[in-house]
Amino acid sequence: MIGAGNVATHLGLALKESGINVMQIFSRSVGSARTLANLLQANFTTNIVDVKSDADLYIVSLADQAVKNVVDKLNINDALIVHTSGSLSMQILDEVSVNVGVIYPFQTFSKSKKLEFMTIPICIEANTFENREKLSRLTGKISNNIIEINSEKRKYLHLAGVFASNFPNFMYSMAEDILAKNELPFDLLKPLIRETAAKIKGLSPAEAQTGPARRGDDQIIKNHIELLDQFQGFENIYRMISDMIKKKQHE
Amino acid sequence: MIGAGNVATHLGLALKESGINVMQIFSRSVGSARTLANLLQANFTTNIVDVKSDADLYIVSLADQAVKNVVDKLNINDALIVHTSGSLSMQILDEVSVNVGVIYPFQTFSKSKKLEFMTIPICIEANTFENREKLSRLTGKISNNIIEINSEKRKYLHLAGVFASNFPNFMYSMAEDILAKNELPFDLLKPLIRETAAKIKGLSPAEAQTGPARRGDDQIIKNHIELLDQFQGFENIYRMISDMIKKKQHE
Numbered sequence: 001m002i003g004a005g006n007v008a009t010h011l012g013l014a015l016k017e018s019g020i021n022v023m024q025i026f027s028r029s030v031g032s033a034r035t036l037a038n039l040l041q042a043n044f045t046t047n048i049v050d051v052k053s054d055a056d057l058y059i060v061s062l063a064d065q066a067v068k069n070v071v072d073k074l075n076i077n078d079a080l081i082v083h084t085s086g087s088l089s090m091q092i093l094d095e096v097s098v099n100v101g102v103i104y105p106f107q108t109f110s111k112s113k114k115l116e117f118m119t120i121p122i123c124i125e126a127n128t129f130e131n132r133e134k135l136s137r138l139t140g141k142i143s144n145n146i147i148e149i150n151s152e153k154r155k156y157l158h159l160a161g162v163f164a165s166n167f168p169n170f171m172y173s174m175a176e177d178i179l180a181k182n183e184l185p186f187d188l189l190k191p192l193i194r195e196t197a198a199k200i201k202g203l204s205p206a207e208a209q210t211g212p213a214r215r216g217d218d219q220i221i222k223n224h225i226e227l228l229d230q231f232q233g234f235e236n237i238y239r240m241i242s243d244m245i246k247k248k249q250h251e
Numbered sequence: 252m253i254g255a256g257n258v259a260t261h262l263g264l265a266l267k268e269s270g271i272n273v274m275q276i277f278s279r280s281v282g283s284a285r286t287l288a289n290l291l292q293a294n295f296t297t298n299i300v301d302v303k304s305d306a307d308l309y310i311v312s313l314a315d316q317a318v319k320n321v322v323d324k325l326n327i328n329d330a331l332i333v334h335t336s337g338s339l340s341m342q343i344l345d346e347v348s349v350n351v352g353v354i355y356p357f358q359t360f361s362k363s364k365k366l367e368f369m370t371i372p373i374c375i376e377a378n379t380f381e382n383r384e385k386l387s388r389l390t391g392k393i394s395n396n397i398i399e400i401n402s403e404k405r406k407y408l409h410l411a412g413v414f415a416s417n418f419p420n421f422m423y424s425m426a427e428d429i430l431a432k433n434e435l436p437f438d439l440l441k442p443l444i445r446e447t448a449a450k451i452k453g454l455s456p457a458e459a460q461t462g463p464a465r466r467g468d469d470q471i472i473k474n475h476i477e478l479l480d481q482f483q484g485f486e487n488i489y490r491m492i493s494d495m496i497k498k499k500q501h502e
Binding site for chain 1: 314315316338357358359360361366370371372396398400404406407408410411412413414415416417418419420421422423424425426427429430432433434435437439440441442443444445446447448449450451452454455456457458459460461462463464465466468470471474475478479484487488489491492495496498499
């Protein structure tokens with residue numbers, strides 16, 4: 001396991017729980033390496049030249065910018081090597097081995113929150129039929145939701161994830177700021193946030209859309225924009241998203 | 252019950268299930284009036300002058316713009332009358348009765364989706380102690396989450412709801428558009444959307460924030476903006492929200 005961040009931790013734990021032996025953790029941070037090694041009962045190293053060369057599989061789970069640099073220092077005798085990035089192409093691994101692939105678990109990971117892995121979509125890609133079979137068997141042990149997606153489409157999936165997760169979460173935090181300024185507890189929002197996410201199990205987001213912009217209620221939109229006066233930058237976001245919602249109505 | 256829309260329907264059903272008798276439904280649309288009257292085993296009328304004058308409570312659940320106009324035609328002998336709007340002040344009811352209030356269930360309602368009412372925050376307001384007690388007793392039968400909020404704060408709560416619900420839902424729909432154009436199924440996003448909403452049960456949205464803007468990963472942001480070329484209006488929203496996330500990091 002090359003890397004000891006959020007994805008490495010959650011993926012490592014899921015693999016271990018399914019009975020797969022994680023041999024060794026590499027991380028430049030000794031604290032992260034040791035923590036994950038303890039969790040997985042594995043060895044660890046902070047020196048890339050000490051990464052063992054006899055593993056069946058190398059999983060590179062690093063920040064995108066670090067992958068190329070770290071990978072080029074590995075010596076793995078053409079063993080199968082995969083990365084876990086939504087944005088990097090599979091080919092970035094070509095120089096270190098002739099057996100390459102990708103395991104991209106499509107979920108948001110926080111170190112402090114445990115996850116049920118079995119329902120998480122895991123996107124796989126590999127450069128040969130055999131490697132694809134290997135990854136499919138392996139990931140099939142930790143999830144019931146394996147899908148094959150190439151590097152080009154994976155980029156778009158990653159981008160869609162920003163809209164489906166990072167941006168909604170930031171909307172929650174804007175809502176929290178509005179409540180905090182009015183001495184109202186964030187807890188008030190939790191049932192609404194939960195229900196909004198639950199709705200799209202059975203309805204498309206377009207069907208589930210509600211609110212002043214969806215109804216074309218320009219009076220409320222005007223009132224809201226006045227209330228946002230004291231929140232820097234909020235007005236622009238409110239206007240822009242409301243305009244998009246209205247436009248979509250007339251498509 | 253004055254009105255037969257989403258809120259009237261869900262609130263009416265919850266009241267009926269808790270053993271409260273809904274006498275009569277008024278709606279200008281005969282179809283809506285009849286449907287809700289059937290659900291609640293109540294009478295209905297489409298003529299405002301036929302609204303009975305001997306109810307204990309009148310619940311006005313109409314589009315904001317319609318409230319004033321409809322309410323001014325009522326003759327209710329100073330019975331308690333409330334509206335269910337997040338944006339309208341309580342005082343809009345002053346001319347029809349000396350006993351006025353608000354019952355504002357803070358949730359997103361769709362006619363087609365049944366709800367567990369008991370956890371929904373219900374915000375109440377009333378013009379006297381006795382009226383507040385009445386509303387508190389009544390709403391306490393359908394929810395465990397009753398909170399007293401005045402008209403001024405309720406406006407901000409309603410606004411926060413747009414950020415916590417309407418805008419995240421629109422982000423889901425933008426994500427769906429990105430996937431659809433790449434022939435990827437929307438189902439891929441469901442575990443991510445569910446987990447993103449579940450995260451804020453235990454973490455504040457600021458703690459839960461992930462993604463390229465949170466990490467300050469300008470290379471991915473640049474790549475994403477290029478991918479958004481073919482989606483009109485998406486680039487502006489992506490940029491603006493990403494900039495806000497970055498700024499918040501440095502606060």
